[in-house]
Amino acid sequence: MTAITASRFTLDGINRGLPGFARFCTYLGAIIGVSAYAMFGPDGYGDDGLLFFLTASSFSWIGIGALAGLATGTALGMAKPSITESKASVNIVPFLDGALLMILLTAVEVLFEPAADAYNYLDQSNLLSGSIIMTMNVTLLASALLYITHLFAPASIVGRLATASAWVGIYAGGSALLLRWYESYMLDVEIGHAPVSNLYEVFILLFCITTIVYLTLESRYKARAMGAFVLPLVSAGVFFGIWLSAHGHAEIKPLVPALQSYWMKIHVPMNFVGYGSFAVACGAGMAYLVREHLEKRGAKASLLAVFPSLDQLDQLGYKAVAIGFPAFTLATILGAAWAAEAWGGYWSWDPKETWALIVWLTYGAYLHVRVSHGWKGHSLAWWTVAGFLVTVFCFIGVNMYLSGLHSYGRL
Amino acid sequence: MKTQSWFKPYFDRLSSMSLAIALLTVLALASAIGTVLKQNQDQADYLTQFGALWYNVFVSLGLFDMYHTPWFFGLLVFLMVSLCVCLWRNVPVFLKEMRSRKVVITDKSLKGFHHLKRWKLDGVDAAEAKATVSKALSDWSQKSEEEDGRLYIRGDKGRSHKWGYILVHSAILVILIGGWLGAQYGFRGTMTVVENGTDNTIRFLKGTKTDQLKMPFDVRCDSFFIDFYPTGMPKEFRSTLSILEDGKVVVDHKDIIVNEPLFYKGVRIYQASFGDGGSAVTLKLVDPTSGKSRSINTEVYKTWKDPETGISLEITNFRPFNIENMANPGEAKKFHDLGPAVEYVVRGPNLKSVKVKSFMNTFTLDGQNRGHMIMVSLTGDAGDYQAYPLGLDFDQPTDWKLYTAFAEALSKRPDQQGKEANFAAFREAMTKVFGDQKRPDDFQERGMRVLQAMGSLSSLPWPYIPMLEDYNQMYYTGLELTQDPGMNTVWVGSALLVIGLCIMFYVPHRKLWVVLKAEGKGVEITLGAMTNRNKLGFENEFNQLLTKVDEALRPQNNNRSAA
Ligand code: HEM
Numbered sequence: 017m018t019a020i021t022a023s024r025f026t027l028d029g030i031n032r033g034l035p036g037f038a039r040f041c042t043y044l045g046a047i048i049g050v051s052a053y054a055m056f057g058p059d060g061y062g063d064d065g066l067l068f069f070l071t072a073s074s075f076s077w078i079g080i081g082a083l084a085g086l087a088t089g090t091a092l093g094m095a096k097p098s099i100t101e102s103k104a105s106v107n108i109v110p111f112l113d114g115a116l117l118m119i120l121l122t123a124v125e126v127l128f129e130p131a132a133d134a135y136n137y138l139d140q141s142n143l144l145s146g147s148i149i150m151t152m153n154v155t156l157l158a159s160a161l162l163y164i165t166h167l168f169a170p171a172s173i174v175g176r177l178a179t180a181s182a183w184v185g186i187y188a189g190g191s192a193l194l195l196r197w198y199e200s201y202m203l204d205v206e207i208g209h210a211p212v213s214n215l216y217e218v219f220i221l222l223f224c225i226t227t228i229v230y231l232t233l234e235s236r237y238k239a240r241a242m243g244a245f246v247l248p249l250v251s252a253g254v255f256f257g258i259w260l261s262a263h264g265h266a267e268i269k270p271l272v273p274a275l276q277s278y279w280m281k282i283h284v285p286m287n288f289v290g291y292g293s294f295a296v297a298c299g300a301g302m303a304y305l306v307r308e309h310l311e312k313r314g315a316k317a318s319l320l321a322v323f324p325s326l327d328q329l330d331q332l333g334y335k336a337v338a339i340g341f342p343a344f345t346l347a348t349i350l351g352a353a354w355a356a357e358a359w360g361g362y363w364s365w366d367p368k369e370t371w372a373l374i375v376w377l378t379y380g381a382y383l384h385v386r387v388s389h390g391w392k393g394h395s396l397a398w399w400t401v402a403g404f405l406v407t408v409f410c411f412i413g414v415n416m417y418l419s420g421l422h423s424y425g426r427l
Numbered sequence: 428m429k430t431q432s433w434f435k436p437y438f439d440r441l442s443s444m445s446l447a448i449a450l451l452t453v454l455a456l457a458s459a460i461g462t463v464l465k466q467n468q469d470q471a472d473y474l475t476q477f478g479a480l481w482y483n484v485f486v487s488l489g490l491f492d493m494y495h496t497p498w499f500f501g502l503l504v505f506l507m508v509s510l511c512v513c514l515w516r517n518v519p520v521f522l523k524e525m526r527s528r529k530v531v532i533t534d535k536s537l538k539g540f541h542h543l544k545r546w547k548l549d550g551v552d553a554a555e556a557k558a559t560v561s562k563a564l565s566d567w568s569q570k571s572e573e574e575d576g577r578l579y580i581r582g583d584k585g586r587s588h589k590w591g592y593i594l595v596h597s598a599i600l601v602i603l604i605g606g607w608l609g610a611q612y613g614f615r616g617t618m619t620v621v622e623n624g625t626d627n628t629i630r631f632l633k634g635t636k637t638d639q640l641k642m643p644f645d646v647r648c649d650s651f652f653i654d655f656y657p658t659g660m661p662k663e664f665r666s667t668l669s670i671l672e673d674g675k676v677v678v679d680h681k682d683i684i685v686n687e688p689l690f691y692k693g694v695r696i697y698q699a700s701f702g703d704g705g706s707a708v709t710l711k712l713v714d715p716t717s718g719k720s721r722s723i724n725t726e727v728y729k730t731w732k733d734p735e736t737g738i739s740l741e742i743t744n745f746r747p748f749n750i751e752n753m754a755n756p757g758e759a760k761k762f763h764d765l766g767p768a769v770e771y772v773v774r775g776p777n778l779k780s781v782k783v784k785s786f787m788n789t790f791t792l793d794g795q796n797r798g799h800m801i802m803v804s805l806t807g808d809a810g811d812y813q814a815y816p817l818g819l820d821f822d823q824p825t826d827w828k829l830y831t832a833f834a835e836a837l838s839k840r841p842d843q844q845g846k847e848a849n850f851a852a853f854r855e856a857m858t859k860v861f862g863d864q865k866r867p868d869d870f871q872e873r874g875m876r877v878l879q880a881m882g883s884l885s886s887l888p889w890p891y892i893p894m895l896e897d898y899n900q901m902y903y904t905g906l907e908l909t910q911d912p913g914m915n916t917v918w919v920g921s922a923l924l925v926i927g928l929c930i931m932f933y934v935p936h937r938k939l940w941v942v943l944k945a946e947g948k949g950v951e952i953t954l955g956a957m958t959n960r961n962k963l964g965f966e967n968e969f970n971q972l973l974t975k976v977d978e979a980l981r982p983q984n985n986n987r988s989a990a
Binding site for chain 2: 098101137138204206207236237269270272273274276277279328331332335338341342345346349352353356357358359360361362363365367370371373374377378380381384385387388414418
């Protein structure tokens with residue numbers, strides 16, 4: 017008896033077939049539109065990241081892109097129905113829907129911001145994003161508690177509440193970040209920048225991404241027991257985030273020249289897709305080890321039944337690494353490309369770079385260990401846990417203990 | 428490989444998975460050493476840090492510049508050799524596997540499948556069924572055959588999966604080759620050019636020593652500009668550069684900023700840093716006992732020596748802006764520019780050498796002029812600066828007069844002390860300096876200054892206080908010049924790596940077999956499938972396949988399509 021059942025998509029209908037595919041193409045068109053505007057638009061892409069998105073002409077480019085996408089998508093889908101079942105479309109559309117929803121949510125939140133003359137760089141305590149981040153903290157912590165409770169009361173509503181509050185946490189955190197982006201421009205157009213420039217901001221990003229990766233696996237494979245391991249990891253981060261903000265690291269600060277680059281907006285989030293997935297893999301690994309331990313101790317069948325089987329947990333861990341590894345590889349390459357543009361060389365053996373390489377090699381070794389014979393689930397589970405410790409060191413330890421060119425992230 | 432030669436066992440081992448795992452682990456551990464041990468620091472620091480014994484051990488292992496040691500290079504070469512052997516052995520096998528697609532499958536092989544289902548349907552003709560199944564599985568690339576009265580259909584998806592392996596592992600080779608090319612034939616070094624100056628030599632670390640290289644062109648810095656945020660953080664620095672070859676300008680007045688380098692003849696020129704390029708400064712040496720002063724001219728990075736007193740001033744830096752947060756801890760921040768300042772080290776006979784930051788403007792607090800200020804660091808460390816208010820405004824001669832008059836008036840009252848006496852003395856001094864004219868409005872401020880000066884001026888050990896009087900600022904721009912002939916190779920390798928990984932992880936190779944056998948009036952159907960990745964999701968996919976095939980084959984469906 018396993019916790020993973022056959023049904024894979026709960027909202028199957030709207031993500032499949034013509035509605036799903038046409039929507040997918042619309043989003044693609046909008047993204048192409050905004051990219052084209054960035055490259056060929058009248059003012060081009062300047063330093064004013066967010067303002068650039070809000071100009072009337074950018075809206076018209078996005079609109080034209082979206083319409084063209086919608087038309088192409090509908091035509092293609094009608095001409096060749098099998099294309100509408102394409103994996104890329106079916107799997108990605110829910111995420112794009114979520115992104116749109118998050119943007120709309122942010123737009124609503126903007127209405128509750130203080131009046132324009134109440135923005136003050138020197139005292140940022142009245143900004144709304146702070147309260148929304150606090151909402152995220154609370155819901156994520158609650159979610160962790162609920163997931164743990166769910167292990168002992170699988171039949172009750174607790175599990176669903178856990179999932180729901182994790183979702184609330186993601187939307188609160190994500191929209192707070194977007195809001196912070198907006199606020200940074202309201203403080204001073206010169207200061208405005210994407211909210212991925214310091215440890216506090218990327219922590220929030222990390223919580224959201226980790227939780228999204230986890231929830232994706234949860235909803236596809238009904239692996240809710242894993243949440244009792246992943247969300248506590250996120251909660252640990254939440255406490256650290258609270259500590260950071262209590263020590264004045266939560267302020268919006270202007271960007272040093274080295275960070276004034278569009279690469280920042282691509283490199284940093286991509287890195288956190290890697291980190292987040294590795295955190296989820298670690299959660300799967302811990303769930304594996306705990307289940308294994310419970311089995312040995314002869315725990316109650318009802319407790320065991322909540323968990324996916326050992327084999328499934330092993331697969332889930334691999335699944336998470338399979339998301340994280342390519343993302344992390346790409347992020348490291350993007351970082352190298354940025355370094356080549358900012359520092360004069362794509363690789364400088366800077367501590368952060370070197371630790372990224374170490375993380376990468378650790379998971380590379382994990383992948384090989386999986387393929388080769390003789391190693392089984394137990395050791396692999398440990399590997400994902402150890403790998404995550406290496407990741408955490410790369411993320412925080414390097415900033416605390418080692419200096420280097422990435423020192424703008426210093427504590 | 429038929430010939431069993433002596434190297435076969437080594438060859439096998441070189442391409443073994445355990446070696447790959449070991450290599451990756453060892454590389455990770457080795458890389459970690461270099462981040463824990465700070466690289467390329469001053470040798471003397473290492474010696475004091477580790478002591479002679481460990482210092483020598485570390486030096487012989489090259490641990491202070493370990494990413495360029497032969498043994499680290501050897502590790503990378505080993506990885507390359509291993510990858511080559513790996514590819515050499517596996518690629519032909521994989522290519523063959525991708526090409527050969529056996530259609531006929533034995534019952535025994537089918538039994539080994541994770542996903543297998545066998546069922547019977549009546550009233551279906553085998554040949555017709557084959558056509559129907561074929562159509563239902565149109566999104567699978569199919570092959571079919573007939574043998575021993577059985578119809579076999581084989582379907583494949585993601586046949587390119589093994590290309591992922593090939594791409595990923597060759598990409599690592601390509602990247603390493605690119606890196607080697609860059610290390611071998613490229614360079615990377617720094618050049619500092621003062622405003623209106625020209626230079627053509629870059630400096631860089633080679634091992635633990637500094638080396639230099641002459642560029643085939645000259646770089647001239649036409650101007651340097653720096654912009655600050657209100658918090659005093661640099662917002663942007665911008666150099667206007669010209670490039671000259673044989674005295675002729677080939678690139679004229681081009682701006683570079685951080686993240687936007689200049690490219691000339693394969694060399695990239697980056698804005699890396701900036702600093703004082705030897706600004707001219709005029710210092711006013713104020714004698715704290717007589718109030719007299721004289722001016723001297725010197726430059727940043729020069730040492731001015733006074734033959735009379737033996738005192739030397741080593742000018743270390745000049746900054747036109749000094750933005751500080753003036754708020755008390757816990758208050759909202761208040762940024763304030765203290766104006767130009769010069770930094771110097773004072774040395775002299777019987778003097779403790781200290782580092783001083785001397786401001787040109789007087790210090791203003793809450794709108795009041797608090798006189799001139801210096802900051803003193805007893806350790807010489809910039810973090811240890813302590814404000815040292817001098818009290819007097821040396822630009823106002825009356826300040827000095829008031830100060831001496833006050834001192835005189837006080838000395839007349841040796842037996843009186845406290846507020847009252849101070850007031851009386853100050854009143855007397857005011858009358859002496861300003862006569863019976865109207866007192867200046869800011870006399871209270873002046874009183875504060877004079878009182879402050881009473882405490883601070885007399886306790887200074889120097890014969891004079893060097894104050895900043897005038898300056899003519901000049902920056903240098905710190906450039907980084909690089910050439911890397913292997914960089915594009917690295918980018919190609921990186922692209923291959925990412926594409927390869929995506930194929931490897933997201934294009935699993937899925938195979939399915941449908942075996943149809945006529946049985947009585949109907950047909951026996953066997954559906955078997957397997958995948959090499961994403962085993963979890965495949966469970967579900969298989970169930971969907973099953974439904975699809977079964978529904979397509981059910982007689983009522985056939986009838987409907989016939990009708
Ligand atoms: C930095 C170096 C390397 C990287 C990044 C790398 C990456 C990978 C990845 C991502 C996989 C896929 C694992 C999976 O599908 O779960 C893989 C498989 C494999 N690697 Fe490597 N690898 C590296 C070095 C090596 C070396 C040195 C060897 C041989 C000595 C090797 C031999 C193999 C083999 C035989 C497979 C299995 C292929 C298969 O059957 O699908 N790899 N590698």
